[in-house]
Amino acid sequence: xxxxxxxxxxxxxxxxxxxxxxxxRNAVLMLLGVELMLNAVNLNLVxxxxxxxxxxxxxxxxxxxxxxxxxxxxxxxLAIVLALFRAVRTVDVDEVGVK
Amino acid sequence: xSATEVVFLLFAALAVGSALLAMTTSQLVHSALWLVVTLGAxxxxxxxxxxxxxxxxxxxxxxxxxxxxxxxxxxxxxxxxTISAEVTGNRWTAAVLGLVAAVGLxxxxxxxxxxxxIEGRRIxxxxxxxxxxxxxxxxxxxxxxxxxxxxxxxAIVISRSGTER
Numbered sequence: 001x002x003x004x005x006x007x008x009x010x011x012x013x014x015x016x017x018x019x020x021x022x023x024x025r026n027a028v029l030m031l032l033g034v035e036l037m038l039n040a041v042n043l044n045l046v047x048x049x050x051x052x053x054x055x056x057x058x059x060x061x062x063x064x065x066x067x068x069x070x071x072x073x074x075x076x077x078l079a080i081v082l083a084l085f086r087a088v089r090t091v092d093v094d095e096v097g098v099k
Numbered sequence: 100x101s102a103t104e105v106v107f108l109l110f111a112a113l114a115v116g117s118a119l120l121a122m123t124t125s126q127l128v129h130s131a132l133w134l135v136v137t138l139g140a141x142x143x144x145x146x147x148x149x150x151x152x153x154x155x156x157x158x159x160x161x162x163x164x165x166x167x168x169x170x171x172x173x174x175x176x177x178x179x180x181t182i183s184a185e186v187t188g189n190r191w192t193a194a195v196l197g198l199v200a201a202v203g204l205x206x207x208x209x210x211x212x213x214x215x216x217i218e219g220r221r222i223x224x225x226x227x228x229x230x231x232x233x234x235x236x237x238x239x240x241x242x243x244x245x246x247x248x249x250x251x252x253x254a255i256v257i258s259r260s261g262t263e264r
Binding site: 001002003004005006007008009010011012013014015016017018019020021022023024025026027028029031032033035036039042043046047049050051053054055056057060061063064065067068069070071072073074075076078079080081082083085091093094 | 101103104107108111114115118119121122127130131134137138141144145147148149150152153156157160161164165168169171172173175176185186187188189190192193194196197198199200201202204205208209212213214215216217218219220221223227228231232234235236239240243246247250251253254255257258
């Protein structure tokens with residue numbers, strides 16, 4: 001398989017995720033965009049690991065670490081969003097600064 | 100073009116299409132469900148790149164827990180009056196920036212790695228990955244468990260602090 005297939009797919013997913021983070025009004029859906037960007041990074045790591053045929057599987061082990069960090073990030077992020085919702089009764093990022 | 104490449108391209112098209120839908124649909128829960136399709140397609144890509152263990156971790160952690168967490172959060176923060184459009188006013192700026200990022204990264208990798216091929220000489224089975232993880236990556240692994248514990252405690256503290264006052 002050409003190495004370019006996963007790399008270009010990863011670039012496309014990263015761009016879509018960036019759009020989601022910047023354009024979404026709902027704070028929870030912004031976090032979904034962050035998850036998508038992290039997944040694009042994972043795709044890159046796995047592709048380079050398979051290409052390099054690394055003995056200690058650096059790319060795939062780092063992918064496992066990234067997945068763990070993404071889980072930690074989404075847990076903390078959602079806790080912050082819930083605290084925000086309790087404080088101002090909205091998760092709309094355009095209105096949060098106004099209230 | 101081999102069968103692997105055809106299947107990979109199908110998964111890639113599925114991932115990009117469902118990611119676009121997840122980021123643009125105005126239905127909140129649909130967005131999370133389209134993200135499940137994206138993450139599943141990426142897991143399929145992992146399998147085709149001989150990373151089978153990572154693919155199963157992706158399915159377990161992302162599809163199994165992260166998306167469920169997000170759906171819970173969406174339900175808990177449901178507002179009574181959702182009259183507003185689901186995108187901010189600067190959506191065109193965001194679209195341009197996303198496009199620039201994707202095209203820029205794509206052009207970089209195309210100019211840097213065209214002609215390279217993935218041979219799949221070392222398959223990422225649970226055994227080989229476990230060997231690597233517990234022989235060469237023990238210290239980062241332990242630090243990561245500390246990070247995960249800190250994040251867990253932090254999430255609980257942040258969620259609780261509203262109720263005590």
